[in-house]
Amino acid sequence: MRIERPHAEYFRYTASGSLMAKPKAHEDRRPLGRAMARARRVLIGRPLATAEEIGERLSKAKALAIFSSDAISSSAYATEEILRVLVLGGLAALTLSVPVSIGIALLLTMVAISYRQICIAYPNGGGSYSVAKANLGRMASLVAASALLIDYTLTVAVSISSASEQIASAFPELHAWKVLIGVVAIALVTLGNLRGLRESGNIFALPTYLFIGSALLMIGMGVYRIVVEGQPAVAPAIEDVGGTLEAVGLLLVLRAFASGSVALTGTEAIATGVPAFKPPEPRNAATTLVVMAGMLGILFVGITFLASHFGVLPNEEQTVVAQVAAQIYGAGSVAFYLFTAFTALLLFLAANTAFAAFPRLGAVLAEDGFFPRQFAYRGDRLAFTTGIVLLGVVAALLVVLFGADTHALIPLYAVGVFIDFTISQSGMVRHWLSTRERGWQYRLAINASGAILTGVVAVVVTTVKAPTSLVIILLIPAIAGLMLFIRREYDTVSRELAMRPEQIIGPPQRRERVVVPVPGLSRAVVQAVNFGRSLADDVRAVHVSADPDEAAALRENWERQLPGVPLVIVESPYRSLVLPFLSYLDVMMPAEPDLITLIVLPEYVPRHWWDRILYNQTTNRLRRALIGRPDTVVATVPYRREEEMAGDRPPPVDR
Numbered sequence: 189m190r191i192e193r194p195h196a197e198y199f200r201y202t203a204s205g206s207l208m209a210k211p212k213a214h215e216d217r218r219p220l221g222r223a224m225a226r227a228r229r230v231l232i233g234r235p236l237a238t239a240e241e242i243g244e245r246l247s248k249a250k251a252l253a254i255f256s257s258d259a260i261s262s263s264a265y266a267t268e269e270i271l272r273v274l275v276l277g278g279l280a281a282l283t284l285s286v287p288v289s290i291g292i293a294l295l296l297t298m299v300a301i302s303y304r305q306i307c308i309a310y311p312n313g314g315g316s317y318s319v320a321k322a323n324l325g326r327m328a329s330l331v332a333a334s335a336l337l338i339d340y341t342l343t344v345a346v347s348i349s350s351a352s353e354q355i356a357s358a359f360p361e362l363h364a365w366k367v368l369i370g371v372v373a374i375a376l377v378t379l380g381n382l383r384g385l386r387e388s389g390n391i392f393a394l395p396t397y398l399f400i401g402s403a404l405l406m407i408g409m410g411v412y413r414i415v416v417e418g419q420p421a422v423a424p425a426i427e428d429v430g431g432t433l434e435a436v437g438l439l440l441v442l443r444a445f446a447s448g449s450v451a452l453t454g455t456e457a458i459a460t461g462v463p464a465f466k467p468p469e470p471r472n473a474a475t476t477l478v479v480m481a482g483m484l485g486i487l488f489v490g491i492t493f494l495a496s497h498f499g500v501l502p503n504e505e506q507t508v509v510a511q512v513a514a515q516i517y518g519a520g521s522v523a524f525y526l527f528t529a530f531t532a533l534l535l536f537l538a539a540n541t542a543f544a545a546f547p548r549l550g551a552v553l554a555e556d557g558f559f560p561r562q563f564a565y566r567g568d569r570l571a572f573t574t575g576i577v578l579l580g581v582v583a584a585l586l587v588v589l590f591g592a593d594t595h596a597l598i599p600l601y602a603v604g605v606f607i608d609f610t611i612s613q614s615g616m617v618r619h620w621l622s623t624r625e626r627g628w629q630y631r632l633a634i635n636a637s638g639a640i641l642t643g644v645v646a647v648v649v650t651t652v653k654a655p656t657s658l659v660i661i662l663l664i665p666a667i668a669g670l671m672l673f674i675r676r677e678y679d680t681v682s683r684e685l686a687m688r689p690e691q692i693i694g695p696p697q698r699r700e701r702v703v704v705p706v707p708g709l710s711r712a713v714v715q716a717v718n719f720g721r722s723l724a725d726d727v728r729a730v731h732v733s734a735d736p737d738e739a740a741a742l743r744e745n746w747e748r749q750l751p752g753v754p755l756v757i758v759e760s761p762y763r764s765l766v767l768p769f770l771s772y773l774d775v776m777m778p779a780e781p782d783l784i785t786l787i788v789l790p791e792y793v794p795r796h797w798w799d800r801i802l803y804n805q806t807t808n809r810l811r812r813a814l815i816g817r818p819d820t821v822v823a824t825v826p827y828r829r830e831e832e833m834a835g836d837r838p839p840p841v842d843r
Contacts, residue, residue, distance in 0.1 A: 316612030351535030547575030
C-alpha cells in the first residue's frame with residue numbers, strides 16, 4: 189500500500205487554530221550560493237516581509253537625521269561659497285556676508301513653507317514632480333523630476349567631497365587621499381541604505397545630532413564672547429579694494445546670494461519621501477521640515493556671523509567652518525578635532541538624504557512608466573535597491589571625475605535645485621488657484637513670491653556659473669527625453685499586448701512541431717526529446733556536424749536506442765554550429781501561419797559553480813539567436829546529476 193504524503197512539508201498555525209500549508213522556502217544548495225547568502229545576510233540583514241513595512245517607517249527624530257542631514261550639512265560649506273564671491277570686492281564687500289546670509293535664510297523660510305504645504309497636499313511623495321504633474325502637465329513634471337534626480341546625485345558628490353576636504357583640513361597629509369576617502373564613504377553609505385530606512389536611521393542619527401549640538405555650542409560660545417565679553421572684530425588679511433564693490437555692487441551681491449543659496453539644497457527631500465514617515469505621514473513630514481528649516485537657518489546665519497566677525501577667509505588648506513571652530517575651540521584642541529570629526533561625519537552622512545529620496549522618486553517615476561519598472565521593486569530589506577545602487581555608482585564617478593573638489597561641483601549643484609524650486613512653487617500657485625482652500629490667498633502670495641525669487645536665483649546661478657552650469661541646462665532635457673522614450677516604449681508594448689474586451693479565446697487552433705538540437709546522444713538529450721514528445725507528435729532532432737564519420741556513428745546509435753524520432757544531420761564544413769542550425773530552420777521549416785515551432789534545448793546543470801563555464805555555451809548561443817524568431821518558442825529542459833543518479837537505481841517498490 190502506498191502512503192500518500194501531503195505536497196507541503198511545512199505548516200503555519202493560524203489564529204483560527206487550523207494548520208495552513210506553508211511552501212518550503214528555496215534554499216541554494218551550492219557551496220558558493222550558501223556562502224554568498226550568509227555574507228548578504230551579515231552585510232544587509234535578514235529579508236523583511238511586506239507586512240513588516242509599517243515597522244520600517246521613520247519617527248520624526250530619525251527622519252530628521254535621514255532627510256535633513258543634507259540641508260543641515262550645507263551650513264558647513266554655504267558660508268564659504270558666499271565669502272569666495274564677496275572677497276573679490278574687498279573688505280567693504282565682505283561686510284555684506286551676514287546680510288546676504290539673512291536674505292538666504294528668508295528665502296529658506298519661504299521655500300520651507302511651500303514644501304510644508306506640498307507635504308500635506310501631496311502625501312504620496314514625489315515632491316515637485318507630483319506637484320508639477322498635477323498642475324503643470326507632463327513636460328513640466330519631467331523637467332522637475334530630471335532636476336531632482338540631478339540634484340540628489342550631486343548632493344552625494346558634493347557632501348562626500350566636502351567631508352573629504354574637512355578631513356584634509358584637520359589632517360593635511362590626507363589631502364592626496366581625499367578621492368579614495370570619498371569613494372569608500374559612498375560605498376559604506378550605499379551599504380547602509382541597502383539595509384533599509386530604519387536601519388540607516390539608527391546608524392546615521394547620532395552623527396547628525398552630534399554635529400548640531402557641537403555647532404550650536406560653537407555659535408553660542410562665539411556670540412557670548414562677542415556680545416557679553418566684547419571681543420573685538422578681526423579685519424580680514426586682504427587689501428581693501430572697495431572701489432570694485434561700487435563698480436559691480438549689485439552683480440557681486442547677486443552672485444554671492446546665488447552661491448550661498450546652496451544652503452537650500454535638500455529642502456525638497458522631505459516632501460519627496462513623505463510615505464517613509466510613521467502615520468500620520470503628512471503631518472509628521474511637515475513638522476520635521478519646519479524643524480529642519482529652523483535649525484538650518486540658525487546654523488547658517490550663526491556660522492556666517494562668526495566668520496565675518498573673526499575675519500575668516502577661504503583658503504586651500506582649511507575650510508571656513510574649520511577656521512571658525514579653531515577660533516572658538518582653539519586650534520589643535522580636543523574640542524576642535526571632535527567638531528571636525530562630527531562635521532566630516534555629518535557631511536559623509538548628508539549623502540544619506542539623497543539615498544533616501546532618489547530611490548523613492550525613481551519608484552514614483554517607475555510606477556508612472558517613466559523609469560524602468562525594476563526601480564519600483566523593493567529588495568529584501570524593503571529598500572528600493574536598484575535606485576540606491578545606481579545613485580551610489582554615478583555619485584562615485586562624479587567624485588572621481590571632479591577630484592572630490594566641492595567648489596568645482598557647486599556650479600552644477602545649484603542650477604537644478606532652483607529650477608526645481610521654481611517649478612514646484614509655480615505648481616502650488618496653480619494648485620491654490622484651482623482649489624481655493626481656506627487661507628489660499630495667503631499661501632498663494634507666498635508661493636508666487638517664492639517662484640519669482642527662486643526663478644531669478646536660477647537665472648543668476650546659470651549665468652554667473654556659465655559655461656559649467658550649462659551642462660545641467662543640457663542634461664535636464666536629455667533626461668526628460670529619455671524618460672519620455674521609456675514611457676512611449678511601455679505604452680507601445682502595452683497596446684500590442686492588450687486584449688480587446690470583445691475577444692473570446694477558444695482552444696488553440698495552431699499545430700505544433702518540436703525541434704531538438706542535439707550535440708550527441710545522452711541522458712540530457714533523451715530527457716529533452718521525451719519532453720518534446722509530450723507536447724507534439726511531430727518531433728525531430730537536428731545534429732550539426734563537421735565530421736561525417738562522427739555523424740554516421742551517431743545516426744547508428746540513435747536509430748538503435750531512440751527509434752521513432754527522426755534524426756536530421758546538417759553538415760557544417762566550416763565548423764559553425766549556430767548558423768547552420770538557423771539556416772536549416774529557415775529553409776526546411778519556414779514559418780507558417782497555423783504552425784508553431786518549439787525549439788527544445790537540452791541543458792546539463794553542473795553540480796558546482798566553478799564548472800558552469802565548461803557546459804552549455806553552445807546552448808546559450810542558440811537561445812540568444814532564436815529569441816525573437818517569428819512563430820518560434822524556445823524551451824530549456826535542465827538535466828541534473830541527481831536525476832542521473834536516481835536513474836541508475838532500481839524503481840521503488842510499491843508498498
